[in-house]
Amino acid sequence: MKKSTKHPLAVWSTAALAALMISVSPVGAYTAQAATVTEVKGTATVVAPPAPAGPVRNTTIPPLLDAFKQSQRPNVLVIGTGGTIAGQSTDATSFQTYRAGTLAIEDMVNELPDKDKMADVSTLQFGNAGSGSYTFNDLYDLSLTVDKALEVYDSVVVTTGTDTMEEIAYFLDLTVQSDKPVVITGAMRPWTVVGSDAQANLYNAIKLAASGRTESFGTVLMLNDTIHPARGVTKTDANRMDTFQTPMLGAIGYVDEKTIRIYRAPKRVTLPEGEGKPVFDLSKISKEDLAKVEIAVSYQEAGGGAIRGFVADGAQGIVTAGTGAGGISRDMSAARREAIEKGVIFVSTTRTGSGSVYSSGEGIISGDNLSPQQARVLLLLSLSFTKDFDTIKGWFETYGTPEV
Missing domain, CATH: 3.40.50.40 (Rossmann fold)
Known part of the structure; x- marks a missing residue:
């Protein structure tokens, strides 16, 4: 995959993150704010914060680091939007009792071991909320942010909640204009619980994005070591870690430690550049047109x-x-x-x-x-x-x- 210029890790202080969580989260987002409403997520009781004044999304791409410019490793931007993967559990054994959309994506990426062996990784905290809390206006901003990032990054990973992940993934698949890899991932267990799938999913998503194996595939979904196309994938179980399936057609590949297997690809991979790509270029319409x-x-x-x-x-x-x-x-x-x-x-x-x-x-x-x-x-x-x-x-x- 062609080498491009790189960005560093975005710096988010604890105070800045706290401010972000208060100002960014829309109604129904799961954060560490004081709770006034109790919602049920699967079999878990999740506490939702009061409604803020209005959502504010961070779409600023992090600046470049000289060290990244000199590196020969592929660079990957991880865009965090919250969800269970960024969840804070009540304790280490609270598999289904947690506050989703709580942890900062920078802190999560920093906890991953040996990531610098496969890529130079930067982060952007787009928001911190449950997937179902995002509007199509938000997804409009997210898609344009992904395209903007891919002007300089080799690939992008987007972390989201799993509840509406299939809709977010398909929206990105239909609207992102770059042919560079876009991988969406999340988790069925919060980051802080024993046996969480969150760390493995994020690590393997970065690995897949850095490999370049899904260039021109559009957006793909990677959870539970399994790679699915955005089109056709669906959540089939409220709690199990193998919840995502692609009915009729099945997965397109798997990540098994150092081995990435791709068994089929969308037709547009074989077409001349520019052909087969969806026509939905969001830069040509406004949010009011949605x-x-x-x-x-x-x-x-x-x-x-x-x-x-x-x-x-x-x-x-x-x-x-x-x-x-x-x-x-x-x-x-x-x-x-x-x-x-x-x-x-x-x-x-x-x-x-x-x-x-x-x-x-x-x-x-x-x-x-x-x-x-x-x-x-x-x-x-x-x-x-x-x-x-x-x-x-x-x-x-x-x-x-x-x-x-």
């Missing part, structure tokens, strides 16, 4: 109220998570017809967790085997760039299809 898209789930005798409510609330697109191969109830179907007449675009997916949906029609696009939550990300980005139905349908038939 579309509003919702998900409506079908079930026995499901009513049409959800769809009508989403339309009344301003949804420009709706993903239906249907039964079987995308079926929805009679009432939902009637509400969908009304919405289509108002210009709302629908994508049909299945709630089963696996399998392809091919049904389409006027105002309806097939979601193939995209999960409802990832189909929502693609539809949201598509509607942010165009309102033309045929163009969006074409994007789902290309970027939304898992060609390898």
Whole structure:
């Protein structure tokens, strides 16, 4: 992989980190602030802080170190956003009782042994919150920050919470313009508990990013020694460490100590430079252009109220998570017809967790085997760039299809 200029570790004092945790965390972020609300995360009782005045994201790339300029090792920027991986447990055996998004990414990276044998590692604390607390406006900033970092870094690792990691990963996969490796990782156990997967996941994510093996792959996800493509990966268990799976197609590779195995790659790796890359360049739109898209789930005798409510609330697109191969109830179907007449675009997916949906029609696009939550990300980005139905349908038939 081509060598590029390098950045040093960002310096975060204890006081600065405390200020960051108070000013950055949005509602629902799990930090060490005084708690006023109790939330349930899996089987764990997690304490959430009071709502701050508003989120502030750090997007400033760290400055260069002369030592990094002279080094022959690849450089990796680790961007921390919080989550369980940055969690502080009640004690060393509190596997599920902890405050997520508490520890500083610089401190976590500094604890990793022998990292300088594989890369020069720098850090950036973008935020410190649970993954579900981030808005698409935040992800807009995160994506542009990753691209900015890759102008000088060889690769980027992004740490997040696992709850909505599959949506964050797919958003980055569709929007980051650089071909350099982007690896997203997290953990199912907090950093400070015995037997945590956090340290191994972060170490292996850095190793994978530094190797350059996923150049032109887009964003990949690395947890539990397993490499998954961003497109198609999903969280399948609330607590287990092997929670992330890619239904139908499976993982693309594994990290086994010094060995990194890649068994398949996305089609765009084989295409000429610039081809096959998604068209969603966020530098060409503003945050105000980001579309509003919702998900409506079908079930026995499901009513049409959800769809009508989403339309009344301003949804420009709706993903239906249907039964079987995308079926929805009679009432939902009637509400969908009304919405289509108002210009709302629908994508049909299945709630089963696996399998392809091919049904389409006027105002309806097939979601193939995209999960409802990832189909929502693609539809949201598509509607942010165009309102033309045929163009969006074409994007789902290309970027939304898992060609390898």
